Amino acid sequence: MAGTALEVTGLVKRYGARTAVDGISLAAELGTVTAILGPNGAGKTTLVETCEGFRRQDKGRVRVLGLDPRREGRRLRPLIGVMLQQGGIYPAARPREMLRLVAAYYANPLDPEALLRRLGLLEVAGVPCRRLSGGQRQRLALALAIVGRPAMVFLDEPTTGLDPQARQATWELISELRRDGVTVVLTTHYMEEAERLADQVVIIDRGRVVARGTPAELTDAGERRRLEFRARPGLDLAGLLAALPPGHVAREVSPGRYTVEGEIGPEVVAGVATWCAARGILPGELRVESRSLEDVFLELTGRELRP
Amino acid sequence: MEGRGTFAPAPGAAPALRRVAVQAAMELRLQLRNGEQLLLTLAIPTLILVFFSLAPVLGVRDRVAFLLPGVIGLAVMSTAFTGQAIATGFDRRYGVLKRLGATPLGRSGLILGKTTAMLGVEAIQVVVLALVALGLGWRLHGSVAAALLLVLLGTAAFSGLGLLLAGLLRAEATLAAANLVYLVLLVVGGVVFPVSDLPAAVQGPAGLLPITALTDGLRAALGEGGLPTRDLAELAAWAVLGAGLASVTFRWE
Numbered sequence: 001m002a003g004t005a006l007e008v009t010g011l012v013k014r015y016g017a018r019t020a021v022d023g024i025s026l027a028a029e030l031g032t033v034t035a036i037l038g039p040n041g042a043g044k045t046t047l048v049e050t051c052e053g054f055r056r057q058d059k060g061r062v063r064v065l066g067l068d069p070r071r072e073g074r075r076l077r078p079l080i081g082v083m084l085q086q087g088g089i090y091p092a093a094r095p096r097e098m099l100r101l102v103a104a105y106y107a108n109p110l111d112p113e114a115l116l117r118r119l120g121l122l123e124v125a126g127v128p129c130r131r132l133s134g135g136q137r138q139r140l141a142l143a144l145a146i147v148g149r150p151a152m153v154f155l156d157e158p159t160t161g162l163d164p165q166a167r168q169a170t171w172e173l174i175s176e177l178r179r180d181g182v183t184v185v186l187t188t189h190y191m192e193e194a195e196r197l198a199d200q201v202v203i204i205d206r207g208r209v210v211a212r213g214t215p216a217e218l219t220d221a222g223e224r225r226r227l228e229f230r231a232r233p234g235l236d237l238a239g240l241l242a243a244l245p246p247g248h249v250a251r252e253v254s255p256g257r258y259t260v261e262g263e264i265g266p267e268v269v270a271g272v273a274t275w276c277a278a279r280g281i282l283p284g285e286l287r288v289e290s291r292s293l294e295d296v297f298l299e300l301t302g303r304e305l306r307p
Numbered sequence: 308m309e310g311r312g313t314f315a316p317a318p319g320a321a322p323a324l325r326r327v328a329v330q331a332a333m334e335l336r337l338q339l340r341n342g343e344q345l346l347l348t349l350a351i352p353t354l355i356l357v358f359f360s361l362a363p364v365l366g367v368r369d370r371v372a373f374l375l376p377g378v379i380g381l382a383v384m385s386t387a388f389t390g391q392a393i394a395t396g397f398d399r400r401y402g403v404l405k406r407l408g409a410t411p412l413g414r415s416g417l418i419l420g421k422t423t424a425m426l427g428v429e430a431i432q433v434v435v436l437a438l439v440a441l442g443l444g445w446r447l448h449g450s451v452a453a454a455l456l457l458v459l460l461g462t463a464a465f466s467g468l469g470l471l472l473a474g475l476l477r478a479e480a481t482l483a484a485a486n487l488v489y490l491v492l493l494v495v496g497g498v499v500f501p502v503s504d505l506p507a508a509v510q511g512p513a514g515l516l517p518i519t520a521l522t523d524g525l526r527a528a529l530g531e532g533g534l535p536t537r538d539l540a541e542l543a544a545w546a547v548l549g550a551g552l553a554s555v556t557f558r559w560e
Binding site: 052053054073074077078079080082084086087088089090091092093097101102104105106107108110114144146148149150151152176177179180181182 | 311312313314315316317318319320321325326329330333336337340341397398401402403405406407409410411412413560
């Protein structure tokens with residue numbers, strides 16, 4: 001994939017005295033998925049809505065597909081698909097007519113019927129939208145974002161409030177968008193979503209970028225890994241540590257559950273196993289854990305991800 | 308679709324005319340589907356026309372000829388002001404203005420579509436009311452062209468004021484206020500009762516209202532004919548004022 005789809009440089013957006021976005025820079029390559037991760041109020045929606053042309057930044061530069069979303073909005077709008085965090089649907093309209101309406105704004109839209117089927121909305125296609133469940137409304141909003149065959153889509157929390165099956169279906173759809181060459185920028189509360197879908201994860205907190213990289217880069221960064229096992233309570237941890245290369249910490253996190261933290265190479269696993277074997281202990285559920293994105297997030301923001 | 312995937316980008320806008328046409332058709336369907344809205348735009352004007360034409364409570368000679376311009380004015384007000392203000396308030400509340408403004412339709416396309424739908428509803432209203440009036444023995448006099456001009460200027464005036472109201476208040480407050488204004492103007496605006504029958508203190512202010520200009524103008528146009536220039540000027544002034552203020556107070560989200 002060649003070329004930059006999104007370029008944000010030094011973006012600042014204030015609402016009165018509150019600074020929602022405080023100097024964010026980021027870039028997304030064409031055909032990639034970027035997940036913007038952050039706790040509530042971190043500035044995710046402000047960032048995305050500035051890219052969509054809804055807000056005017058106080059400072060900084062935004063280019064979406066090479067266009068300024070405010071000054072070149074008329075040229076940009078046909079190229080992008082937008083899914084707002086909520087709303088955007090006439091309550092009295094029916095999903096089928098709503099989707100056909102939006103499809104008719106575009107030159108080469110997707111087939112609305114196929115999209116309704118794909119998103120599991122065919123059975124409710126003739127029901128007024130006000131009677132749809134929250135999850136059905138989310139899926140309709142997603143359909144409205146992609147029906148015009150956009151080159152790029154902005155999805156603001158596309159799976160919040162979805163049940164597991166619908167979330168799975170949405171993830172598959174986003175993977176297909178990426179496979180077919182659509183650039184995706186999404187915000188999310190869900191680590192798993194970012195890990196599953198994103199080429200690039202940008203973690204923001206209090207209006208600033210606190211970390212960025214591929215999911216693997218973020219979780220591998222810092223080399224800190226952890227070994228976990230179960231055994232009878234009250235093992236001699238000092239003795240265990242003496243049998244390992246220096247620089248590790250061992251803990252009994254709850255009776256019978258042990259962790260060894262530090263750089264966990266094969267020799268550490270062997271050391272633990274040998275030490276246990278010499279004492280006739282079988283280490284149960286022995287495993288080596290990488291940091292999860294959730295751990296990274298907690299470390300960086302000091303906050304739980306979900307509201 | 309082999310080779311290129313289902314979702315392979317092929318962006319582009321449909322022609323502007325088509326975008327506005329589908330939007331207008333959608334808005335029209337939504338309005339005709341809305342029960343409360345139909346009560347306001349069709350049922351009430353028709354019932355007023357029928358009831359006061361048949362019941363000899365009004366002290367005018369030709370009751371149908373007096374009432375028809377009044378209920379046409381009421382119909383225009385109910386669609387362009389009351390219905391428009393309420394729909395705009397709730398469309399904003401539900402994020403529709405924001406969302407559709409971010410499609411190739413754009414904000415101007417959205418407004419154009421809504422205006423076209425409004426004129427469509429008015430056309431239905433005028434035809435229905437005229438047919439009912441014909442059934443009640445009314446015969447067409449005067450200048451249809453002048454009447455149409457008044458209806459268009461009245462629409463411009465009322466929709467500017469409706470958008471102004473929707474820009475100032477929350478959706479629920481807009482609903483309440485728009486209905487209240489509708490009721491007051493129905494009584495004092497020369498719709499059913501001649502303004503000259505109102506208490507003297509009310510007559511002066513009532514004469515300046517856009518609804519009065521519209522109903523008076525329509526009575527003149529459909530009576531002796533000719534261009535009721537004073538009423539047209541009043542409506543034009545209201546249109547400029549309403550649109551000017553609305554453009555300042557209007558909010559898309």
